[in-house]
Amino acid sequence: MLLQSLLWPYVEWVIRFWLAKLFFMFGVSQLMHWQVTLALAGNENPIPFIAPAEAAYISTACDLAGAALLALGFMTRYAAIPLLALSFITQWQYEPFDTQLFWTALFGWFAINGAGPVSMDGLLRHGLEESAIPLIPRIIGFSKQLRSRGSPLYASMIRVWLGLALLLSALAGSMQWNLASVARWLPLDVAMRTPVPAAFLGGALFVLGVGTRYVAIALLLSLFVYSVTDPRATDAIYLAMLLAMLGVHGGGSVSLDLAIDALRRRLSRKQDPHGPPSAERLPRVVIVGAGFGGLRCAEALRHVRVSVTLIDRNNYHLFQPLLYQVATAALSPGDIAMPARPMFRDAPNTRLLLGAVTGIDTKRQTVLLEKLLREGGVGGARTGAQRDRGRTGNQAPHSDRVRAGGGHFGCD
Known part of the structure; x- marks a missing residue:
């Protein structure tokens, strides 16, 4: 990583x-x-x-x-x-x-x-x-999905492809095989310039997907040393590029490396039944309100080992400083109301609940909602905001008010 x-x-x-x-x-x-x-x-x-x-x-x-x-x-x-x-x-x-x-x-x-x-x-x-241009957010979302799901699979395909080329080139040199039928689709000419022991061992491990990162780095170093002594290997720069890619990204989603890692985690859980804290065992933090304070608190806890529950009666975050522009028809309400759930899409320890908080029971450490009782550990209440006019506070009785979300905000 x-x-x-x-x-x-x-x-x-x-x-x-x-x-x-x-x-x-x-x-x-x-x-x-x-x-x-x-x-x-x-x-x-x-x-x-x-x-x-x-x-x-x-x-x-x-x-x-x-x-x-x-x-x-x-x-x-x-x-x-x-x-x-x-x-x-x-x-x-x-x-x-x-x-x-x-x-x-x-x-x-x-x-x-x-x-x-x-x-x-x-x-x-x-x-x-988060652009308002039509289709752009969907295209960006599709690109992210393609990258997260397609890249590991493509890395596996490249790994097997290179492994077959290295393995066949090593075997062809020792057994005098005729590989003309597959030469169009496998880089055998460049693979044959890799030292035979490194090509045979590296190719076999690549095909199996075992120790891909370490094998790729070792092959990259051997290719560099070999290119110094053999000028013909200078065009193997593209093989070095693919080896660097595998050395960084690993063997992809289809490899024995992943199976071995999954088996290791399963055995470690059996040896340690308590294991690392799951979402149920993590300390719980309940944040009331998805305003500026609530979002800032949830963002600060994004990478902390706690289970965060963010509760708001709306499914969006209201950017209150621009309410006056909505009131004067300069902006539409959708321009200052941003969905809160996508902000924490990549935060597995954070969940959002839609509901109105009716009370907090400090003795039982619970948050009371309209329709359910939510348990909590540490609480954070960020339920509203007040106007701040600096040194012009005496203007408050003379300012207009904009009604939004059950609260009043000044419009000067």
């Missing part, structure tokens, strides 16, 4: 920028030699189901625009998808190269995982998540 949060954002930026620079140079070269590009498209159409001239325009535009967006990290998924398609079609239709396979694998990662924090997407992601 430390590598993923501290090191990977910059490694991911280097990989993204490397690919962007490469494909941008492809696009520039095609533009500078446009007649040659058209002639090549006529002989070897890069997109076989489109007319050659149109295919040349599309491939050049994808190289230039996709590379620019990829370098900025802006709309990274939509930039990676056409570049992925071009790399895959080229590998499938024409002369296969390991480099094109690695491009396809890396673009697939960016199409599923998107760009990291060091990108325009990373800067805009949090602000657009």
